[in-house]
Every structure is written in structure tokens, then in C-alpha cells.
Amino acid sequence: MSVTPGIAKDFLREVEAADRIYIGTHLNPDGDAIGSALAVALFLDALGRPNEVLCNDLPPYNLRFLPSVDRVRLAPEGPASLAILVDLDSSSRLGKIRPFVETCPRMIVIDHHVPHEAPGDLRIVDTASPATAAILYDLFKASLAEITPDIATCLLAGIITDTGSFRFSNTTPHSLTISADLLARGGNIVRIGEEVFQKKQLPAVRLLGRCIAKMKLALGDRLAWSALSHRDFEESGATEEHTEGLANELLSVDTVQVAALIREPLPGKVRASLRSRGDFDVASVARQFGGGGHKNAAGCTFDTSLEEAERALVSALESCLASS
Numbered sequence: 475m476s477v478t479p480g481i482a483k484d485f486l487r488e489v490e491a492a493d494r495i496y497i498g499t500h501l502n503p504d505g506d507a508i509g510s511a512l513a514v515a516l517f518l519d520a521l522g523r524p525n526e527v528l529c530n531d532l533p534p535y536n537l538r539f540l541p542s543v544d545r546v547r548l549a550p551e552g553p554a555s556l557a558i559l560v561d562l563d564s565s566s567r568l569g570k571i572r573p574f575v576e577t578c579p580r581m582i583v584i585d586h587h588v589p590h591e592a593p594g595d596l597r598i599v600d601t602a603s604p605a606t607a608a609i610l611y612d613l614f615k616a617s618l619a620e621i622t623p624d625i626a627t628c629l630l631a632g633i634i635t636d637t638g639s640f641r642f643s644n645t646t647p648h649s650l651t652i653s654a655d656l657l658a659r660g661g662n663i664v665r666i667g668e669e670v671f672q673k674k675q676l677p678a679v680r681l682l683g684r685c686i687a688k689m690k691l692a693l694g695d696r697l698a699w700s701a702l703s704h705r706d707f708e709e710s711g712a713t714e715e716h717t718e719g720l721a722n723e724l725l726s727v728d729t730v731q732v733a734a735l736i737r738e739p740l741p742g743k744v745r746a747s748l749r750s751r752g753d754f755d756v757a758s759v760a761r762q763f764g765g766g767g768h769k770n771a772a773g774c775t776f777d778t779s780l781e782e783a784e785r786a787l788v789s790a791l792e793s794c795l796a797s798s
């Protein structure tokens with residue numbers, strides 16, 4: 475466990491010295507990013523510390539049920555002296571909130587990614603933790619904070635989404651133990667299941683249809699990918715947020731070990747999500763294109779056309795997979 479009583483003390487000292495606090499997370503936020511940010515906001519409320527939650531994007535549809543989700547803003551209303559950044563491995567992933575965050579004289583980073591850079595005056599980083607929310611649980615416990623039902627729901631949402639409902643290899647005994655405690659403290663696991671996993675907007679289902687119809691396979695069906703054009707998005711009425719989970723659908727084919735979803739949600743904006751099973755490290759391929767992530771889930775963006783991005787990425791994946 476990365477959170478010692480000493481670290482919790484340092485954290486509380488920073489929080490108590492700050493008159494106003496920004497809580498920030500990465501762009502295209504997921505359940506761990508938003509769940510963690512909101513949990514920190516609720517924790518700071520209880521300490522009487524004024525705070526604002528900032529993100530480059532508003533929370534996606536499936537997370538709009540989280541307690542206090544309406545607090546997430548694209549820009550702050552006032553200045554702050556401390557920024558607490560959660561689930562963030564690189565300042566560039568702050569997107570448009572970066573200039574606001576950089577006005578803060580002090581910065582705390584709480585994260586579980588392998589860091590790209592190491593910003594922050596205090597860094598609470600545990601790459602063995604399955605979710606930032608799991609680190610926060612330990613931090614709140616070590617700080618003797620009360621974990622309310624709303625905080626429990628936010629943290630549980632982070633752990634459940636980042637572990638794929640405890641199905642991914644990052645699931646640890648500790649994450650299950652603390653999730654049991656979060657459930658006991660009123661975390662609404664049923665609502666999380668319904669909202670995050672059982673509901674889809676119609677454009678997302680239409681885009682899923684195109685993703686499957688356009689699937690291509692190589693290397694004896696071990697590699698699967700799909701490239702979605704801006705037209706696919708337009709005709710489905712879909713946006714980038716509707717691509718959530720599509721790469722995993724490609725990976726669900728039983729022979730497939732590596733899957734890639736390449737797409738152009740807006741003209742000239744090309745990005746890819748990579749997923750793998752087992753030992754194949756897709757983050758190493760994503761890094762070749764300036765991206766990053768975890769061994770089994772990574773992503774990158776391209777300055778090229780969709781067709782060129784597809785060619786370059788598929789050829790990189792083919793050469794890595796052929797030699798593995």
C-alpha cells in the first residue's frame with residue numbers, strides 16, 4: 475500500500491494550508507477520473523475547503539448519475555492556491571484546464587499510471603493500484619475522514635470501471651476488500667452497474683454496428699481492427715464519447731489477442747484505442763505514436779488522415795504481434 479500515515483499527514487497539511495483548491499483530471503475522463511475527482515471534492519467539502527472540479531470535457535453520459543457530477547466545470551470561477559490532480563500521468567492530458575492548474579503555486583498528484591513526467595509538489599503514485607479511487611480510499615482512511623455513501627459511490631465507480639467489474643488482471647485482493655467496505659458504507663453498486671454497463675444511447679449502438687461491420691482481421695485472426703470515418707460518426711449521430719467500449723467488442727472475438735479502434739470523430743482529429751489480452755503490451759505500441767496507457771489498454775492520436783493512421787498503426791501492431 476502506497477499511503478503511509480506520513481503521506482496522509484503531508485496531504486492534509488497541503489489541503490489545510492490552501493484557501494481554495496482546484497481538483498483536476500485528464501481529458502476524455504473515465505469512471506476513475508470523474509469518480510476520484512468528485513470523491514476528493516466531497517472530502518474537501520467535509521473539511522470546509524472551498525474547491526472546484528475542472529476537466530477538459532464534461533462527464534460522459536454513463537457517469538452523469540454520480541453524486542455531485544454537476545460540479546464538473548470546463549473553467550474555474552475563481553483563483554486557487556492548490557491543485558489536486560487525480561488519475562493524471564502527464565500534464566498534457568489536462569487539455570484546456572492546464573493554464574488554470576498552472577496558476578496554482580502548489581500541486582498534488584494522485585495516480586496509478588506509470589508516469590510520463592513527474593509534476594507535483596506531493597506525488598501519491600502507486601502503479602500497482604488498479605485505480606486512483608483505490609489510492610484515495612487508503613488516503614481518506616489514513617486521514618481518518620468519514621467515507622459517506624456519496625463518497626463510497628464515487629470511489630466504487632472508479633474501482634469498478636478501471637477493473638472492468640473486477641474482471642481485469644489489475645484486480646487485487648485489496649481492491650475487493652476495500653470495495654466490500656465501500657458497499658457496506660452505502661456505495662450504490664446496483665446503480666453503478668445499471669448506469670455504467672447496462673445503458674447505451676442510440677448513437678452508440680449504431681456506431682457499434684458500423685464498428686463490427688468494418689472489422690478487419692490479420693495474422694490468423696489474432697489482430698482485429700476497425701477504422702471509423704467522420705462520416706460513420708455523422709450518419710450514426712455519434713461523437714467521440716460513443717466509442718467507449720468499442721475496442722473491447724473487437725477484442726471479444728475468441729481468436730483475437732490485440733484489437734484497435736481507429737477513428738476520426740471530428741474532421742482531422744484521428745485517434746486510436748488499443749486493447750490486448752495477456753502479455754502483449756499495447757502501451758509500447760501506443761508510445762511509438764506519442765501515446766501511452768497500460769499493458770492491456772492504451773491509446774494515441776495522429777496528425778495524419780484516417781487511412782494513413784490505420785496503415786501505420788496496423789503495420790506497427792503486425793510487426794510486434796508477429797514477433798511475440
Ligand SMILES: [Mn+2]
Nearest residue numbers: 506561605606
Ligand atoms: Mn484510473
